[in-house]
Amino acid sequence: MPAHRPDPLPLARFAATADLAHAIEGWQQQLKSERRASPHTLAAYGRDLAFFLDFARDHHGEQPSLDLLRRLKPADFRAFLAARAARDLAKTSQARALSVLRGFFRFLDRRGLVSNPALTVLRGPRLPQAVPKPLSEGDARAAIEAADTVQTVGSAPWIAARDTALVTLLYGCGLRLSEALDLTRRQAPTAGMASLRVTGKGGKTRIVPLLPIVSTAVDEYLAHCPHPIGANDDLFVGVRGGPLNPRLVQRLMEQLRFHLGLPDTATPHALRHSFATHLLAGGADLRAIQELLGHASLSTTQRYTAIDAAKLMEVYDRAHPRAGE
CATH class of the missing domain: 1.10.150.130 (Tyrosine recombinase, N-terminal domain)
Known part of the structure; x- marks a missing residue:
């Protein structure tokens, strides 16, 4: 397996x-x-x-x-x-x-x-409300740009293209790492596609808009990948052509943290947090973000409002018809 x-x-x-x-x-x-x-x-x-x-x-x-x-x-x-x-x-x-x-x-x-x-x-332990830890917009951009430069000496160029595509996909579409690694070649987000169908937790599917930068990165990876990938094979593969181990993606983020001076919280999942946080900061509707992330409950999505309350109030002041009165 x-x-x-x-x-x-x-x-x-x-x-x-x-x-x-x-x-x-x-x-x-x-x-x-x-x-x-x-x-x-x-x-x-x-x-x-x-x-x-x-x-x-x-x-x-x-x-x-x-x-x-x-x-x-x-x-x-x-x-x-x-x-x-x-x-x-x-x-x-x-x-x-x-x-x-x-x-x-x-x-x-x-x-x-x-x-x-x-x-x-029995009562379970009282859990603190976890607040997502996203990257800044600048750090997220830097991670994408540096993804093709942190591999060890001697790595094949297609590995760099794969890593760039994966990091771009995680941030550009807000995917969980498992969701990205479960994509097949048939589902690959490539040029000409406007959206990506994702299967998340519980087998639930959702539709995520596809940015051109994501499809371009995936196309670049597929153009350089030396391994034949069938329509129902995993989209992202390892050096020998088998399914990509998630530990390698975690190691990639560790390397990015070292080279870019990112915090320890800069993990693959932090890219998904960044996707949601940056959308919210830009004025996106909380319900829309819930749909994009595939959260079953709005309360899960609302955790992101604790990250940038000042920015949220700024959006509110601009949008509410009675603001400033």
């Missing part, structure tokens, strides 16, 4: 009796087929559940089964969260683990396998 599409955790990894293992298999299949969870999500959820079952086995001295899950008390779940906290895991990791358990027990309850209300009395 490609490096950026990990397999779900194998059933053998879960500490579970046969009945519980069968239920886990059904849960994984539901996440994949009904909820359209990404491979990354499936792998992460599996790790969280496996860690919980390992804890339950050690805590109770028996192999986890449907019967054991039925007997668990709130104190058992609190002990599990305390064990995770002792490992200095972030609050976001704690919250995700609790969410995974709630989802799994909800699945078991709906299937008539286990009914246990113990999780309902």
Whole structure:
């Protein structure tokens, strides 16, 4: 499998009796087929559940089964969260683990396998409101311009063209890295296209306007790429022609941070934040930005209003008919 599409955790990894293992298999299949969870999500959820079952086995001295899950008390779940906290895991990791358990027990309850209300009395950790950390417009432009110059000596010219195309796409269309790497050659944003259809989280599609600078960069990359790329093959490929590993893109941004003196927050995802923040600063409608980013909730998009409140008020003063009275 490609490096950026990990397999779900194998059933053998879960500490579970046969009945519980069968239920886990059904849960994984539901996440994949009904909820359209990404491979990354499936792998992460599996790790969280496996860690919980390992804890339950050690805590109770028996192999986890449907019967054991039925007997668990709130104190058992609190002990599990305390064990995770002792490992200095972030609050976001704690919250995700609790969410995974709630989802799994909800699945078991709906299937008539286990009914246990113990999780309902637990409260997750209070999470701080995360504020996106975008690049400035100048830094975003500099990152695009320098993307073809930071590779190690001896790199093929087409690698530079690929990196430029990818960075331009992430910033120009506001894509998640996984969305960009999931594009096929057939979906490539090339000259003559006015928009790009993107498949995001949960299999939801959205349409993003395509800037000429993006299509030009992608065309340049395709013109120089030495590897044959079929219509249904991944658009962005590695040195040997296989799917591009996301770690290489993260490393590219690390190199850009070093060469341009960018902050540590300058990651591939920061380019998506920059896309949204710069649109908002330019007076774009918040609902429109929500659609462009593919956010299910407007409250997620509203985080960007905390970044440049002064600029937002300036736009408001220009736009409101009663401003200045």
